[in-house]
Amino acid sequence: MGTNPLSRLGRRGFFGGVAAVSAAAAAATSAQPATAAPAATPVLPLALPDPSQQRKFFAFDSGLWNGHLMSNCKVVTGQFHKDTRNNPLFREGIFEDPYLPWEPRFDNGYPNVIWDPVAKLYRCYYTLFIKDPTSKDTRPADRARKPYVISGRQTGCAYAESKDGVRWTKPQLGIVDFEGSTANNLLFTDIQGTSVLYDAKDPNPARRFKLLTLKEKGGTSLCVAFSADGIHFSDLQPWPAASGSPVPGGDCHNQVFIDPRTNEYVLITRLWDNNIRVSAMSRSTDFINWSKPVEIHRGTGFESQIYSMPVFEKHGVYLGLASMFHDGDDTRDDYDSVDLELHWSSNTAEWQPVAVDPEDATFIPHGNKRGGYPNGEFDSNVVFSAVPIEEDDKLWFYYMGGKGGHTNWRESALGRGWIEKDRYAAYVPRRGNRTTVLTTQGLNFSEGILQILADIEPGGDLRCELRNVGGTVVQPGFELSKSRVSERGDGWLDISWRGSSLSSLNPNAFYALRVEMRRTKVWAIQGIYPRPLKYTKH
Structure with missing residues (x-):
């Protein structure tokens, strides 16, 4: 697997050579008052890239928007639908029938769930404690009266x-021999934080699965x-x-994925800094030699x-399933728990939460605590997720949920849930029925189409x-009053204007595209190509 010299660039950084020209023209144009006559629109000095490089853009991508021309809006994560009919899918072996003594505590589990198209199987690889005398020898009903002791x-x-x-x-x-028998489902002992990658493109069949x-x-x-x-x-x-x-370091889910931009293997692991856990990255072209x-x-x-933070790539951005551990103050309600948030990056090197407001940040919600361990639902305190598997119009997330504190008594089990395809996070009104305004940065419409993935509630509009x-400055023929919205039947809306065509541009x-909406969620936009960013790293 070769190394691309552009591997450290953002997805629009490649076009930085034309950014200065476009930015200068944009500054001259944006300086004009709104009442001025339409001015000449800046033109790229170079040809646009192949239309196949144009992608859909998610609403949470800050590179899509002009943050100064927004009103009454915020980003919220999409609705996660738990499979309540089947969850939990399997539990620790000491609570199952037949009894499995080598599964006393999954702990975080760090699940890797893979669809194997050759064997036509879902495969799950998970970390566990194969020996934990305290968990194995103490019934849940007795645990409230005893401290959890880490030993052996x-x-x-x-x-x-x-x-x-x-x-x-x-x-x-x-x-694996466990207490004199190999009749078990163990692959290795004395390892943790395992990642398994299915690499269908490796020409060597002996390396098809990489651990x-x-x-x-x-x-x-x-x-x-x-x-x-x-x-x-x-x-x-x-x-x-x-x-x-x-x-x-490395004492976490050491998850590996293939970066489609560089064709490299990318490891997301963990380091420590002044007693604080931090996410780290390493890259490799052969899966053997890795960068520091x-x-x-x-x-x-x-x-x-x-x-x-397991990571996966979708339509040119990287999404991280960040398990957030809450420590430091045992009087907090979330002390010793682990929430799962959705974070994102344009280049794998800098990250941020998809939703900024804390109340909107959780991606996979906890189950009901029901007064606390041992009475809570299986995922009431802790969540660690595998990257999703796409099936039809859904993305399925398999995750290890835990009831009980992260460092305390805990029972864990595998669960699953789904979101609708492309509905990771949406712009929504911040306040009630007031109009929301979203304004993009400069977009190119050379394909002659504009589509928005949106949910319009009854009584709402876009x-x-x-x-x-x-x-x-409003462009003649493309005013709000002439805007038309046509439903495609799959959630995507065709946007057009009476008497004017995008192909005439x-x-x-x-x-810039200005969107005014009420009681509407905007998830993504496609059919566009954003101009090179002025404020980006190259």
């Missing part, structure tokens, strides 16, 4: 599989292994010394730490107009 624990990696994603089996693999994990015995180190069938892996191979396996992990993201103090690139020019 041993980590491992286990495997489960399913044909439908609902009914799971834990097969007897015959690989990365933190080895805890015989010298702590990040290690890799390979498998043809997803079950029988090669021996663990420690990172080369030059790669700089983090110590301390560097910090890419952190929360706020002890109270909101990023415990782990209208659009085009303005100059600075967002201050200068194909090399940029225009």
Whole structure:
């Protein structure tokens, strides 16, 4: 897998060579008052890229908008639908029938759920404690009267599989000896934070499944292994010394994905800084030699730490499933719990929450605590998620939920839920029935189409107009009063104007789109190409 010299650029940074020209023209245009006659729209000095490079743009992407020309709006995460009919999918083995003594505590679990198109199986790889005497020997009914004591624990990696994603089996693999028997579903012992990647494009079938994990015995180190069938892996191979396996660090979900922009393997792991957990990234072209992990993201103090953050890419942005650990003050209601938030990045190196307001940030909500452990729902205190699996018009998220405190008595189980495709987060009205105004930065409409993914409630509406690139001067023929919205039947709306066509616009020019709406959620826009950003890193 080769290294792209543009690997550190944002998705629009490639066009930085024309940014200065466009920005200067935009500044000249936006300086004009709103009552001025329409001015000449700045034109790109270079040809636009191939239309195939144009993508849909999610509403939470700040690079899409002119933040100074917005009103009564905020971003909220999309609705997460839990599979309440089937959750939890499987629990710790000491609570199942048959009884599995090597599964006393999943703890965080760090689930990796993969759809294997060859075997036609869902495969789940999860971290657990294969030995935890305190959990194994204490019934839930007795735990309220005793402290949870960390003693004699041993980590491992286990495997489960399913044909439908609902009914799971834990097969007897015959690989790991546990107390004199290999009739168990264990893949390894003395490792934690395991990631398993299905790499369909690797020409070597023996490397089709790639595993990365933190080895805890015989010298702590990040290690890799390979498998043809997803079950029988090669021996663990420690990172080369030059790669700089983090110590301390790596004690989280060490998740790997393939960056489609660079064709590199990317590891999201963890470092420590002054007793604070921070997310870090490493890259590799061969899955064996890795760059030294560097910090890419952190929360706020002890109270909101990023415990782990599995990452996936969609339409040119990177989405992180950030499990936020709350520590530092045991009088807080969220103390010793783990929430799951959705974060995003345009380049993998800088991250931010999708929703800024704390009350809107949670992506996978906790279940009902019902007064606290042991009475809460299976996911009432802790959530760690795998990256999603897309099926038809849904994205399914498999996650390990826990009831009980992160460092206290806890029972964990695998659950799942879904969101509608492309509905990660939306712009919505901040205050009631007032009109919301959204204004984009300069957009190019060379394809002659404009579509918005939106939900309009009964009594709500959405209208659009085009303005100059600075967002201050309405373009004749594209006023709000002439705006038309046509439903496509899949949530996407076709936007047009009576008597005017987008195809009549200068194909090399940029225009700002102003959206006015009431009781409406805007999720994404497509059919556009944003101008090179003035305020971006290159």
